[in-house]
Amino acid sequence: MAKLKKGKIYLYDTTLRDGGQTSFVDFTLKNKLDLAEKLDYLGVDYIEAGWPGANPIDTGFFKKLPKLKNSKITAFGMTYKASLSPEEDQGFKNLMDSKAKIITIVGKSWDFQVEQALKISLKKNLDLVSESIAALKAKKKEVFFDAEHFFDGYKENPEYSLKVIETAFKAGASWVILCDTNGGTLPHEIKEICNKVLTVVPGDHLGIHCHNDTGNAVANSLAAVEAGARQIQGTLNGLGERCGNANFTSLIPTLKLKLGYEVGVSNEALKNLKRISNYLCDILNYPYDPYAPYVGSAAFSHKGGLHASGVSKNAKSYEHIDPHVVGNSRNILVSNQSGRASIVARLNELNIEAPADKIDKLIKLVKAKEALGFSYDLADASFALLAYNLFFEVPEFFKLDSYKVINEKRMNAKGEWVTSSDAILKLEVFGKNIIHVAEGNGPVSALDQAFRKLLTQYYPILDQSKLSDYKVRILNSDAATDALIRVLIETIDHNGNRWTSVGVATDIIDASYTALTDSINYLLLFGEKTKN
Numbered sequence: 001m002a003k004l005k006k007g008k009i010y011l012y013d014t015t016l017r018d019g020g021q022t023s024f025v026d027f028t029l030k031n032k033l034d035l036a037e038k039l040d041y042l043g044v045d046y047i048e049a050g051w052p053g054a055n056p057i058d059t060g061f062f063k064k065l066p067k068l069k070n071s072k073i074t075a076f077g078m079t080y081k082a083s084l085s086p087e088e089d090q091g092f093k094n095l096m097d098s099k100a101k102i103i104t105i106v107g108k109s110w111d112f113q114v115e116q117a118l119k120i121s122l123k124k125n126l127d128l129v130s131e132s133i134a135a136l137k138a139k140k141k142e143v144f145f146d147a148e149h150f151f152d153g154y155k156e157n158p159e160y161s162l163k164v165i166e167t168a169f170k171a172g173a174s175w176v177i178l179c180d181t182n183g184g185t186l187p188h189e190i191k192e193i194c195n196k197v198l199t200v201v202p203g204d205h206l207g208i209h210c211h212n213d214t215g216n217a218v219a220n221s222l223a224a225v226e227a228g229a230r231q232i233q234g235t236l237n238g239l240g241e242r243c244g245n246a247n248f249t250s251l252i253p254t255l256k257l258k259l260g261y262e263v264g265v266s267n268e269a270l271k272n273l274k275r276i277s278n279y280l281c282d283i284l285n286y287p288y289d290p291y292a293p294y295v296g297s298a299a300f301s302h303k304g305g306l307h308a309s310g311v312s313k314n315a316k317s318y319e320h321i322d323p324h325v326v327g328n329s330r331n332i333l334v335s336n337q338s339g340r341a342s343i344v345a346r347l348n349e350l351n352i353e354a355p356a357d358k359i360d361k362l363i364k365l366v367k368a369k370e371a372l373g374f375s376y377d378l379a380d381a382s383f384a385l386l387a388y389n390l391f392f393e394v395p396e397f398f399k400l401d402s403y404k405v406i407n408e409k410r411m412n413a414k415g416e417w418v419t420s421s422d423a424i425l426k427l428e429v430f431g432k433n434i435i436h437v438a439e440g441n442g443p444v445s446a447l448d449q450a451f452r453k454l455l456t457q458y459y460p461i462l463d464q465s466k467l468s469d470y471k472v473r474i475l476n477s478d479a480a481t482d483a484l485i486r487v488l489i490e491t492i493d494h495n496g497n498r499w500t501s502v503g504v505a506t507d508i509i510d511a512s513y514t515a516l517t518d519s520i521n522y523l524l525l526f527g528e529k530t531k532n
Helices: 027-041 058-063 090-099 111-118 124-139 150-156 156-172 187-197 217-227 248-258 273-286 306-313 340-349 356-371 380-391 444-455 458-464 476-481 508-529
Strands: 011-012 045-051 072-078 104-110 142-147 175-180 206-211 229-236 398-411 417-431 432-440 465-474 485-493 496-507
Touching: 011 248, 011 508, 027 045, 027 058, 045 058, 045 380, 058 217, 072 306, 072 465, 104 124, 104 156, 111 124, 111 150, 111 229, 111 356, 124 142, 124 156, 124 217, 124 496, 142 156, 150 175, 150 380, 156 175, 156 187, 175 187, 175 217, 175 248, 175 485, 187 206, 187 217, 206 217, 217 417, 229 444, 248 273, 248 476, 248 485, 340 432, 356 380, 380 496, 380 508, 398 508, 444 465, 458 465, 458 508, 465 508, 496 508
Parallel strands: 011 045, 011 229, 045 072, 072 104, 104 142, 142 175, 175 206, 206 229
Antiparallel strands: 398 417, 417 432, 465 485, 485 496
8 A cells, every 4th residue: 555645635416416417317215324334334425316306216315314413414405596696596495495505506617608508798707706705604515616617617718717716715615626517627736726826715615526538537646636626526347427527436545455545445345346437337237347347357457477476476566556455356267266355245244154175166156146147246145045055955945936027918897908917835844735826016026915815924034125126137138028137136124134135037026036046045044143
């Protein structure tokens, strides 16, 4: 690790707001609440959660306002409209009335935008900036100011752009953030301009917000930090509109491990970086980027030959950091030893004591299953069962005889088309053959209902859990209707504990059946040992 430098870099995550503007992203309220918990665990300083009152999801978030240990929630909005007062502008009033104690407002810092988009005078824009900050501070809010289009504005009219941020700072903004809104500025320009900005805003009140339209968002953010800025705004996995924002999964380890800056992310939390990155991919149902720096599956993979030989002798030969520091693992593609430390760590997390002589067998088994399409990055329940079945004698809680799922589409008495799903499940439990029929909202729901209604009489603990999420991914789309399908099922119990199971098959119902049985067996085996 690099030698620690003076001063802390504050991390401002905007995944829930700016990341939500990504073309394929549509966060639910549950997604946002869950991600806030993950970001809080990671240790970012600020979480920008969205616009209060702008839509039902953001409004719902600020009504719930989760209690966090490490992070502070910020609400986002803009300076009040020139034609209204702060109280008359409902969007701005929502900020003043928000439960969030920190408000980030965006304002124009490019004269072109002021005159062409807002169609007001440059003086009036300065008044909007100072008066908006004053109105929020009167409501006991801490205020951050995002200087929109700052770098484009500075290039055309540096005097005015500097005047905007100076006005914001003097009005009482705790942080003034320079935004490369169009993402077209390059690192050497960022550093040069930030050095000029330091004459009006000190570095410990200066932040940077970069978009990735030239592929330089991470480099631009680091250039600003090297110039003296002490807050970075970014997103997990680089989410954001157009080409995305500065990627925190690259920035955080670079700041901490390479540049030696103090950040809110502890060494222990950093070990979960890959898992949190993967978690975001899974809730959005898009594939992991295998080539992502630090957290990609290929980031520390070595194929046979010189590299594999060098790494086996000394990892420093071809690895810039220890992969386990960021929750990743080394993968020698021709070796059965790859991933050993990572798997042992997962077993420790699950409180499973692994017999030393069976670790290698588990590694081979995981690799064999992953070759068939299974993935255990998030499927903690399926992984635990896989290991437990290999290490110990596991009781057989139930045995499948057969199942049948029937889907029907018919016209009801009102002349409306309706669909229904029924599942017929036959199991052997404690030597008894039992059959149950259940109806559900779709075939998987019907099968789940059949399982629960049949088994709860023997295992009452099942009544304290329910399915909370269900995701399907086609693994080889070129195979058309013969494609492999991976199903991930998340289950939650009455205490809020969650676990995830996985199933793979060419038939979606069969894949779902495997994931369902893993979910049930995990609860029956581990009971109250389930963990978040």
